[in-house]
Amino acid sequence: MKLSGWGRYPVLEARTHRPRSVDALRNLVLSEPNLIARGNGRAYGDSAINTSATIETRHINRMIAFDPASGQLVAEAGVLLGDIIAAFLPRGWFPMVTPGTKFVTLGGAIAADVHGKNHHKDGSFRSCVDWIDVMGPDGGIRRCSPQDDAAMFDHTLGGMGLTGVILRAAIRLRSVETAWIRQTTILAPNLKAAMAAFEATQDATYSVAWIDCLGTRGNLGRCLVMLGEHATHRDLPTGKAQAPFQTKTKRKLSVPIDFPAFALNSLTVRAFNALYYWAGARKTAEHLVDWDSYFYPLDAILGWNRIYGRKGFVQFQCALPLDQSEAGLTALLAEIAKAGSGSFLAVLKRFGKQDSAFSFPMDGYTLALDFTVTRKTLALLEQLDQITIEHGGRFYLAKDSRMRAETLRASDTRAADFRAHRDSHGYTSRFRSAQSERLAL
Amino acid sequence: MIKPPVLILGARSDIGKAVAHKFASLGHPVQLAARNASTLEADKTDMELRHGVSVTLHEFEALATETHDAFVAALPQLPEVAVCVVGLMGQQAENERDIQAACRVMRSNYEGPASILAVLANSFEARGSGTLVGISSVAGDRGRATNYVYGSAKAGFTAFLSGLRNRLAKRGVHVLTVLPGFVSTQMTEGMDLPAKLTAEPGEVADAIARAVAGRKDVVYFRPIWRLIMLIIRNIPERVFKRLKI
Known part of the structure; x- marks a missing residue:
């Protein structure tokens, strides 16, 4: 089918798959010569397009656990930030870092290491991620965090899905008193x-x-x-203070x-x-x-x-x-x-x-x-x-x-290091997007 | 106030899950019924986390009609709304060659769904309230060469729902027939469907929740399908039999 990013440029003919389970996803990872994962298609260009196998993760989208003491949410990669807000804002939680659209998946937010209006203070999405589960080229799942397997964690945040398929993550939400x-x-x-x-x-x-x-x-x-x-x-007038998480739903x-x-x-x-x-x-x-x-x-x-x-x-x-x-x-x-x-x-x-x-x-x-x-x-x-x-x-x-x-x-000396990391782990030939090919990543 | 439970029959399907999420998001406890129900454990956790309602899992085999009485009797609470999403499309070519395959499609789309709704209908009638929702298909509106085995079973199911509605109209029980056109699900994956005529499961679920609340009788989704099927039904047979549609 014809596939593009949010900018609708470029448009490429690509084969897509929509696995419903981790097992189905693993079968694709093991059988496709090369592939890229795609969340909700909000990257603007060709980051999440592989013409021979684009793996849509939007059906792998279950929330797994929430700890109200720490605000930690564990969820599958296809969960949208909007889903997280819908479920948790009424209970007083909001994403720690959010880009300008809530229609991004958790996997996409990690892959692009998105930033929000609080970057100067709180950093990028990375700063709310406790750990990530990533499926490698052999179908095995690795859990990485800033403490364990830190190199994998470092390269997966901002790695544009080129270090494997992001499956699940634990993120910390921010406690808020109102919406x-x-x-x-x-x-x-x-x-x-x-x-x-x-x-x-x-x-x-x-x-x-x-x-x-x-x-x-x-x-x-x-x-x-x-x-x-x-x-x-305390900042709310009495009317709003009675239902601090209630805002009018706007007509779309x-x-x-x-x-x-x-x-x-x-x-x-x-x-x-x-x-x-x-x-x-x-x-x-x-x-x-x-x-x-x-x-x-x-x-x-x-x-x-x-x-x-x-x-x-x-x-x-x-x-x-x-x-x-x-x-x-x-x-x-x-x-x-x-x-x-x-x-x-x-x-x-x-x-x-x-x-x-x-x-x-x-x-x-x-x-x-x-x-x-x-x-x-x-x-x-x-x-x-x-x-x-x-x-x-x-x-x-x-x-x-x-x-x-x-x-x-020319702009980023880290690009060569990132490519070397991919080469040394056997990712380069397996996890590829139209963008990674264009940029020789 | 705790809202009354909603039963989803065929909860593993994309539409089934979407409908379950929709009613859960409205605050209803949800009963998920499917074959190998324990494999829906992750979905149960997901729905409970997202919507803060209780979700229960129930083993259900649509084709084992002899178990349906016991299935309903064993539910923790008789639901207020029961949505039957059970169905099987199969492959038309295979259905033409292999009569057993065809029978499985017929039974999965008519016999199983009609049986379980018949049992629920009696319980709802005795209670004097409730809503039965049957997901049929526009394919049942006229048999076409490309999927008449599936379509004929859906036609039977549509007629069954219509009769059930007629019987229960004065008994406080509401029967809703849902006729989806193309829906982007596992069943239609890989088919080249026209985007404007193809709905997402979530949209179908929203339409079902609205129709239940509004006590609608028959809902086409997307609505344009009502017009499309009106035209298709009205093509004279001598012309229709030569068409490829």
Whole structure:
């Protein structure tokens, strides 16, 4: 069948399997020459596509145990973060780290070592993982943790499923008193102000900025920096305090058709950005936002990827080291503004420190933005790659769909080590994705 | 207030599991019935963890109709809602060659499901309340060359449900016939199904829960199938017999 990632680019013809049990999965691992596991298909590009055997894990999705004393949940890899929230938020627990969509599987979150708005404070998904069970090329299952089999653990977090099939994991949830977030917004008229705001708010639990990529000159990098804290019981007005985990279920909108190519152009995006910025400017004071709107605004629009039309879209996301961040971001934004190929969804965030063998984040800043797939934007992305490399930055494989192998090698010395690790354990020939082949991982 | 239990017959199937999760998420205790029920232990734990309801496992063999009275008698509590998801599609080509295989399909889709619902119907009638849900299929609306063995058994089951509804309408017992079109399950895996006509098991489960609450009689899912089958039923036989559909 035709298979693609969330960006719907590239689209590849792939054979898929949907095992219902660990035994059925093992049979596939033992019989397929090479394969890759796929969770809910939320990686943007070709990370979870193997044209000869893509193994969908969404039926291996049972919760196994929960310890209310420690908040540790043991679950199979196909469980969605949204399932975890549905089951445990009413009992006062929330994921320690969550990306911008709740429609990712636990296995996918581990494979990409996803990050959230609290990376600067709590680190990547890795920091809530106690152990992982991984099926190797021989069908055997290894349990690894930061203490036991630490090399396996290190390479599996951020390893994009290339160290084996992630089967189960134990993760720690965060205890929360309510389902609400206290949000405040800082208006930053340009990049320098935005970075100053991030540096001044390192104590905030959550911080992220929406950035206007089409601003030029004085407006270059104007941002709404949005901060959030879990609201405590006392923070709620009486009405909400009576049912602190109850938030209105929003009606889901869905995008029924592919938007035509002309719907997104620099004029519509420019207009949107100006409106969004000034709407944000009117609502900077602290207010309560429900968890779903705060963490997952786009999940409310099912199929929002269709806004980018039939050809799909690509996302660019890089991380830059702290000392190079201002220069690198300035150069990137200038290049994007010059090309006039902005996007609605551009995000800037301060990262904190990161351990691991191959995870994406680094102490510094990350910038993420989407582009409709056209020849012009693909050429622009090559430019952005070069600017990133010149400033010592690297790229997020969960978002990548078009980078060249040389670009990856030039940006990240760890790529060669990761490949060597795969070679030495016999993974390279067995666990492969279209992305790992493209990037020679 | 503790909600009344819901019984799922054929709980190992994808639709069965989805329906069990749906009712559990609404706060109902769930009784899972299937062959080799003990192998559903992990699903039981999963449902209990997710939904905080009690889940029990019950050994059930749809084709052993002589055991059905005892099966119902042994349930810890007579359920308020019983959903029968039992079914077997088989391969049409094999069903044409091998009459035993065909009989297994006929019995699994008609005799077994009708038998267990008949037993439950009597208990529900005596109590004067309850809902019986039968998952039949649009394949039962008209026999087609590609799957008439399966379709004919489903046709029988649909007629059985219709008769049961007619009998119990004045006795406080609600009978719901569910007619799914294509559903993305283990049964249809590998088939090249049109995406717009194909439902996920979870959507079917949501539709069933709504129809139970709304005391609906017959539900097609996705709803477009009502129209598709109306057209298919109305093609004159002399034309229909030459078609490949």
